[in-house]
Amino acid sequence: MRSFISSYFFLFLYNICNGQQNFEVPKATVEVFTPKGLRVSIPDQDGIKLFAFHGKINEEMNGREGGTFSRDITKAKNGRWTFYDTQAKLNVGDILYYWTYVDYFDGERKLGYARDDEEFVVKELLPKPGASTTSTTSTTTTPRPTPETRFPDNECQNSVTTVGNKNQCKGNLIFSSDFSNLKQIRNKWNVQRKFATEPDYEFVIYEDNPQTLSVQNNHLIVSPILTESVYGFLDELDLGEKCTGLRGTSECYQRAIGWAIIPPVISAQLTTKGKFSFKYGRIEIKAKLPKGNWLYPELYLNSESEKYGPGYQSGQMRVAFLAGNDGANTKLKGGVILGQTYQARNYAMKTYEASEPWTNDFHNFTVLWKPESITLSVDNTVYGTIFPPEGGFSSWAARSRLSYSELWKKGTELAPFDTEMYLVVGVGAGGHNFEDGQLNSKPWINNQPKSQKDFYYARNSWFPTWGRNAQLEVDSINIWALD
CATH class of the missing domain: 2.60.120.200 (Jelly Rolls)
Incomplete structure (x- = not known):
């Protein structure tokens, strides 16, 4: 809710102060991971002070509403402003409806800009960031983590879920x-x-x-x-x-x-x-x-x-x-x-x-x-x-x-x-x-x-x-x- 109010507040200031838009919010990159995870990001540019993302799965946004996902990102990392929800669960064929917002400082004042009515169709699920992947030059595959296969970074944490009475x-x-x-x-x-x-x-x-x-x-x-x-x-x-x-x-x-x-x-x-x-x-x-x-x-x-x-x-x-x-x-x-x-x-x-x-x-x-x-x-x-x-x-x-x-x-x-x-x-x-x-x-x-x-x-x-x-x-x- 805070993100939603904040976004509208600065966009309101922009509408009052400036009738001519001189900055365009970059098109977001959307990545969907398996088994869970959603990442939406834009490249960092001089002048961007805040990035906000608002979205819904398989349900169109009712204007600039808060949405199921609603978050302000206040700092760029590794050259990008990134929204990342590790628990979001999307499937191939799902549609992500969303809008994004940026606070932009043009050297004189900070104004708000939005990019409306965006949608993304999930066509593939990507390996989760940090997960082991299989080399294209090798015929062997990396085993999926199991309770018996520990990784140096303790990637595998035991779930209450069992298969054959063994924790997964x-x-x-x-x-x-x-x-x-x-x-x-x-x-x-x-x-x-x-x-x-x-x-x-x-x-x-x-x-x-x-x-x-x-x-x-x-x-x-x-x-x-x-x-x-x-x-x-x-x-x-x-x-x-x-x-x-x-x-x-x-x-x-x-x-x-x-x-x-x-x-x-x-x-x-x-x-x-x-x-x-x-x-x-x-x-x-x-x-x-x-x-x-x-x-x-x-x-x-x-x-x-x-x-x-x-x-x-x-x-x-x-x-x-x-x-x-x-x-x-x-x-x-x-x-x-x-x-x-x-x-x-x-x-x-x-x-x-x-x-x-x-x-x-x-x-x-x-x-x-x-x-x-x-x-x-x-x-x-x-x-x-x-x-x-x-x-x-x-x-x-x-x-x-x-x-x-x-x-x-x-x-x-x-x-x-x-x-x-x-x-x-x-x-x-x-x-x-x-x-x-x-x-x-x-x-x-x-x-x-x-x-x-x-x-x-x-x-x-x-x-x-x-x-x-x-x-x-x-x-x-x-x-x-x-x-």
């Missing part, structure tokens, strides 16, 4: 997936081959099928299809040795009996279970969510160890979730699931309603997972922060008469979200993620043996809504250690 360096990028091709994807991800069962009982078979899982234009594409389009009519299906579920259970083999039919939808799901898990961090997923009746994105974090028990006993974190139905796809949700009851599914979920469907375009979905809280945001706008109640989530679970509340008491107040978790990416259809009575057109009732069959028999009402936009498109996933 503050601010480090600990996971990145850009989905350039399926071969690279399979190195980091497990492609599921199983029937969906508890806890959501979605009406889906997850398979490794080019019709449901592909890469296009460096995007991961998950496209749900009808089972009958692949197998025709089925009365049983055995996924055999390729099954990634628990052998000898309904995750690997199912038979149609009476009202119980083979799941009517084939989709795809990927996880990092056994390959990458972490505790605490900043998760960012750039994706376009699926549109279509009774579809939903699976952008989850699940417990690696299931320390507190199977399924939702060990919790689930949802980075972004919504129903693909028209009228419902304007309501983005994120947060944590504490159990299968209605209260446990909704107590710690946050909603952000927009005027347009969230399925229309790509968005940046972010979760900031700290030891004391979980914060949800989309496109740099925070829409909810979850704090455990007094006594932790275990106290809420006890009041809700959940049988596993005593287990959570053995952890922190954030338990069960105090253990390492792995990533899940996919598309689900139907099942218990849609509460009875939630939408008037819902053609099935949860917990009934014929629910899957009722859903299938209503396909003429919902399948026509599954156009090209029914697919989940993921551009990138990045995770950083906490500072």
Whole structure:
């Protein structure tokens, strides 16, 4: 605020004293660093006494307002007047809107000059100043700092973030997936081959099928299809040795009996279970969510160890979730699931309603997972922060008469979200993620043996809504250690 008032004060004096501008504020150089950092500077010139920077990310300035970034720089260093914010987090594609101001002494008086309506599109992220870089003449790479690799200047400082139960360096990028091709994807991800069962009982078979899982234009594409389009009519299906579920259970083999039919939808799901898990961090997923009746994105974090028990006993974190139905796809949700009851599914979920469907375009979905809280945001706008109640989530679970509340008491107040978790990416259809009575057109009732069959028999009402936009498109996933 001081910078904002100061800038306007001197600009006001200028407007009174001088009607003819005889100095032009130099064009600023903007640099954006990975994993964090924003530097804006102008060259030093004789007569410059102060440089001020005011800016916003992905939001135009309302005239000469203070902005998200607002600072006076009173001294030039190394030949430049420099604004530097080490914590600013920008991504490729973001737009920085800004204006700059200079106090200039012309030999007789000090006057104020502004450069308005500037913008900068982030096209690349630069190595952070002082970070080790790889020589272009060498075939070896400089290892990323880790707790086991100390540097003379103590560049690596331990974060509360862990990967494989080992502390990471503050601010480090600990996971990145850009989905350039399926071969690279399979190195980091497990492609599921199983029937969906508890806890959501979605009406889906997850398979490794080019019709449901592909890469296009460096995007991961998950496209749900009808089972009958692949197998025709089925009365049983055995996924055999390729099954990634628990052998000898309904995750690997199912038979149609009476009202119980083979799941009517084939989709795809990927996880990092056994390959990458972490505790605490900043998760960012750039994706376009699926549109279509009774579809939903699976952008989850699940417990690696299931320390507190199977399924939702060990919790689930949802980075972004919504129903693909028209009228419902304007309501983005994120947060944590504490159990299968209605209260446990909704107590710690946050909603952000927009005027347009969230399925229309790509968005940046972010979760900031700290030891004391979980914060949800989309496109740099925070829409909810979850704090455990007094006594932790275990106290809420006890009041809700959940049988596993005593287990959570053995952890922190954030338990069960105090253990390492792995990533899940996919598309689900139907099942218990849609509460009875939630939408008037819902053609099935949860917990009934014929629910899957009722859903299938209503396909003429919902399948026509599954156009090209029914697919989940993921551009990138990045995770950083906490500072």
